Amino acid sequence: MSATKSYSEEFLKGIWKENPVFIQVLGMCPMLAVTNTAVNAIAMGVATAFVLLGSSILVSLLRKVIAKPVRISTYIVIIATFVTVADYSIEAFSPALHRELGAFIALIVVNCLILGRQEAYSSKNTVGFAIVDASGMAIGFAFALFCLGATREILGFGTFFGSPIFGEHFEPWVIMALPPGGFLMLGFILLFFNWLEQRKKGAAV
Amino acid sequence: MIKKPMQLLLQTSPFLRRGITTPRLMSEVVIATIPVIFAACWYFGLSALLLIFASVAGAMLTEWFFTPKKSSTQPSNSLLDGSGLLTGILLGLTLPPGMAMWMAFLGGVVGISIGKLVMGGLGQNMFNPALVGRAFLQAAFPTAITTWNPPATSPGSLESFTAIRESNLAAPFMQSSTDAVTTASPLGLMKFEHEPTPWFDLFIGNTAGSLGETCAIVIIVMGVIMAIRRDFDWRIPVSILLAVAAFSAIPWFIKPELYPTPLGMLLSGGLLFGAVYMATDPVTSPVTPKGAWIFGASIGLLVVLIRLWGGLPEGVMYAILLMNAATPLIERIAQPRVFGRGRSAV
Amino acid sequence: MKEVELTCSATAKEPSALRLVLTLGIAGLISGFILVFVYQYTAPIIAANKAKALREAVFKVVPNSAYLQELHYKDGELVRVADESGGEKVQPGEILYGAYGPDSGFMGYAIVGSGNGFQDTIRLLYGYDPVQRAVLGMHILDSKETPGLGDKIYKDADFVSQFSPVLVDPSVELVKGGRKADNQIDAITGATISSDAVVKIINNAHQKWDDKTKGAPPKFVPPPPPKEKEKDGNE
Numbered sequence: 001m002s003a004t005k006s007y008s009e010e011f012l013k014g015i016w017k018e019n020p021v022f023i024q025v026l027g028m029c030p031m032l033a034v035t036n037t038a039v040n041a042i043a044m045g046v047a048t049a050f051v052l053l054g055s056s057i058l059v060s061l062l063r064k065v066i067a068k069p070v071r072i073s074t075y076i077v078i079i080a081t082f083v084t085v086a087d088y089s090i091e092a093f094s095p096a097l098h099r100e101l102g103a104f105i106a107l108i109v110v111n112c113l114i115l116g117r118q119e120a121y122s123s124k125n126t127v128g129f130a131i132v133d134a135s136g137m138a139i140g141f142a143f144a145l146f147c148l149g150a151t152r153e154i155l156g157f158g159t160f161f162g163s164p165i166f167g168e169h170f171e172p173w174v175i176m177a178l179p180p181g182g183f184l185m186l187g188f189i190l191l192f193f194n195w196l197e198q199r200k201k202g203a204a205v
Numbered sequence: 206m207i208k209k210p211m212q213l214l215l216q217t218s219p220f221l222r223r224g225i226t227t228p229r230l231m232s233e234v235v236i237a238t239i240p241v242i243f244a245a246c247w248y249f250g251l252s253a254l255l256l257i258f259a260s261v262a263g264a265m266l267t268e269w270f271f272t273p274k275k276s277s278t279q280p281s282n283s284l285l286d287g288s289g290l291l292t293g294i295l296l297g298l299t300l301p302p303g304m305a306m307w308m309a310f311l312g313g314v315v316g317i318s319i320g321k322l323v324m325g326g327l328g329q330n331m332f333n334p335a336l337v338g339r340a341f342l343q344a345a346f347p348t349a350i351t352t353w354n355p356p357a358t359s360p361g362s363l364e365s366f367t368a369i370r371e372s373n374l375a376a377p378f379m380q381s382s383t384d385a386v387t388t389a390s391p392l393g394l395m396k397f398e399h400e401p402t403p404w405f406d407l408f409i410g411n412t413a414g415s416l417g418e419t420c421a422i423v424i425i426v427m428g429v430i431m432a433i434r435r436d437f438d439w440r441i442p443v444s445i446l447l448a449v450a451a452f453s454a455i456p457w458f459i460k461p462e463l464y465p466t467p468l469g470m471l472l473s474g475g476l477l478f479g480a481v482y483m484a485t486d487p488v489t490s491p492v493t494p495k496g497a498w499i500f501g502a503s504i505g506l507l508v509v510l511i512r513l514w515g516g517l518p519e520g521v522m523y524a525i526l527l528m529n530a531a532t533p534l535i536e537r538i539a540q541p542r543v544f545g546r547g548r549s550a551v
Numbered sequence: 552m553k554e555v556e557l558t559c560s561a562t563a564k565e566p567s568a569l570r571l572v573l574t575l576g577i578a579g580l581i582s583g584f585i586l587v588f589v590y591q592y593t594a595p596i597i598a599a600n601k602a603k604a605l606r607e608a609v610f611k612v613v614p615n616s617a618y619l620q621e622l623h624y625k626d627g628e629l630v631r632v633a634d635e636s637g638g639e640k641v642q643p644g645e646i647l648y649g650a651y652g653p654d655s656g657f658m659g660y661a662i663v664g665s666g667n668g669f670q671d672t673i674r675l676l677y678g679y680d681p682v683q684r685a686v687l688g689m690h691i692l693d694s695k696e697t698p699g700l701g702d703k704i705y706k707d708a709d710f711v712s713q714f715s716p717v718l719v720d721p722s723v724e725l726v727k728g729g730r731k732a733d734n735q736i737d738a739i740t741g742a743t744i745s746s747d748a749v750v751k752i753i754n755n756a757h758q759k760w761d762d763k764t765k766g767a768p769p770k771f772v773p774p775p776p777p778k779e780k781e782k783d784g785n786e
């Protein structure tokens with residue numbers, strides 16, 4: 001199995017074919033909670049990427065040391081460490097961002113995407129592959145967050161990265177800035193990706 | 206020696222049918238909305254037609270866009286059965302007269318796509334599509350949908366009919382102009398200022414409110430006609446109105462200066478319109494008589510609770526949507542007893 | 552895949568309990584070391600950020616003020632919290648801030664109030680002048696009000712500026728359609744509940760502190776020099 005794997009394929013699968021949000025539908029909590037603006041979405045994506053990459057490297061390095069019956073608890077300890085580091089750093093260097101993201105930074109620890117990658121990939125592969133896999137998944141996750149955050153920011157506030165794009169008379173869609181807007185938009189985006197997938201299948205037949 | 210193969214026809218009940226089909230039911234209800242549309246034009250002028258046109262356009266275009274075009278197995282008749290048209294009209298009638306047309310269009314799109322098509326189309330939808338569209342608009346544009354324009358000072362005259370509200374014509378994504386004359390709806394007046402509206406104004410519709418909801422008399426007449434023609438289950442509107450009257454009488458008896466009269470509750474806001482046109486949707490209401498009573502009475506109770514103690518002055522929309530969601534449960538507890546069997550045999 | 556599973560099952564003897572404890576223990580130990588290191592590095596920055604945010608908020612609600620000190624009510628008068636540091640700890644809810652001008656003259660109090668908004672608890676800070684008996688300014692510290700509507704209680708400059716100043720006698724009053732008296736606040740259109748919450752919070756907090764702030768304000772005691780230096784450095 002390992003002979004046929006290529007780095008580029010392992011990297012790209014996380015971005016598109018096995019995208020953690022659009023295909024695997026993992027990590028919905030941060031996906032819905034903090035994506036009301038593009039900046040928040042990207043900040044969340046970067047924080048998650050840091051945790052995912054850090055813990056994947058560590059788990060892959062220690063994969064022979066970690067005893068199997070306690071592996072989940074060990075992964076959680078490792079993940080929680082990186083999450084706390086991210087939490088403190090964001091609070092120290094950007095208090096405004098920390099106020100926006102609030103408790104959801106700490107909640108990265110229960111993001112099933114991260115634990116899922118440790119269990120399914122990093123604990124069975126070499127460090128090189130683990131890095132490639134984690135970066136692919138992290139980019140895929142951040143991309144999905146960005147898609148949702150950008151659409152919600154454009155419709156909910158009429159801005160993109162904080163700069164207005166519709167002029168001053170824009171009527172904001174209040175619902176898009178609120179959690180229900182997250183659910184609706186995510187539903188639409190999943191619908192769109194499923195439709196793309198079906199079209200591809202239809203074309204292949 | 207021609208042997209005719211013997212045919213054995215096996216059919217299940219019902220053997221007797223009324224000649225009622227979806228297109229026919231829908232067209233009857235559409236016709237029943239025409240007097241209401243006329244009343245809306247009488248009081249709010251051309252704005253009523255513009256908004257209804259926009260929401261119908263949104264609903265029909267969405268229906269057309271998502272209908273399989275070249276499918277051989279299923280003729281694309283979901284456009285022609287009139288349900289999309291009805292959703293559009295009903296949605297348009299629940300909007301305030303000063304709403305922007307693009308918002309009405311968006312409401313139609315959302316109502317049909319989220320309210321109906323993603324659930325599997327007509328008959329599969331859990332919620333009334335027109336109300337889903339309106340709930341979306343309420344959540345997305347809370348200011349625009351609670352900005353009421355007063356009715357025309359000389360209703361029915363040509364000049365008040367052709368005076369289009371500028372806010373109707375706001376460009377897509379843009380705000381409607383804010384300098385229009387606005388006023389409070391009778392429910393808002395009662396809730397926040399404790400100022401009742403004369404019941405006769407409510408009765409003939411000379412008040413601020415959504416396009417189709419103000420004129421009580423037209424809705425009552427059309428409701429009676431439709432009930433006689435059996436376009437819907439008469440128990441639903443009757444139980445809603447009875448429940449509202451009963452539940453709003455209690456606080457009124459205790460503190461008449463603070464709470465509205467039961468008559469005022471019945472005639473103001475979207476209660477009559479909701480009870481007659483929205484709650485009676487055959488897809489989203491219970492089919493059994495007992496279920497219809499439970500359904501209607503619960504809507505009435507919720508309306509009173511939301512109107513008197515909720516954050517918003519009006520609660521008919523949320524009350525109906527909530528009970529739409531509870532309909533499957535009501536059907537379960539309201540199953541008629543099978544003849545010759547015990548109570549538990551369901 | 553099959554091969555991997557086979558090797559796994561071949562080597563998978565039950566690891567000893569000691570090994571399990573060691574694995575988790577070492578992971579916890581490493582994690583602890585990393586966290587202590589990061590905490591030590593970031594804690595002072597975080598504390599400085601918080602202090603800076605508080606100072607800025609106080610200086611905003613009490614215009615022209617340049618210094619502040621934490622005060623609390625004890626035995627019939629307001630005293631500096633710092634004086635009490637030897638004794639019992641003061642509850643955060645019992646603290647208010649005295650704001651002083653550049654010449655160390657008393658400018659007013661900054662008081663934290665909180666209460667229910669439309670969505671969640673609103674926490675705010677307002678400046679109060681016991682001589683004029685007026686609110687000098689209002690700043691929302693924490694709120695989850697509806698974006699685009701309720702959040703106008705801090706995003707709408709016209710609404711916020713109404714609080715500087717507004718009289719507190721007989722009480723701050725919420726009106727619609729323009730303020731007509733010096734103790735009135737004009738509600739935000741479409742966000743009456745949030746506006747009402749802000750006014751109620753101020754009235755409640757004022758009731759709590761009114762009697763306690765009637766006496767002479769405590770003098771400003773400059774903090775010891777090294778701290779002063781740090782303060783300047785941060786600004």
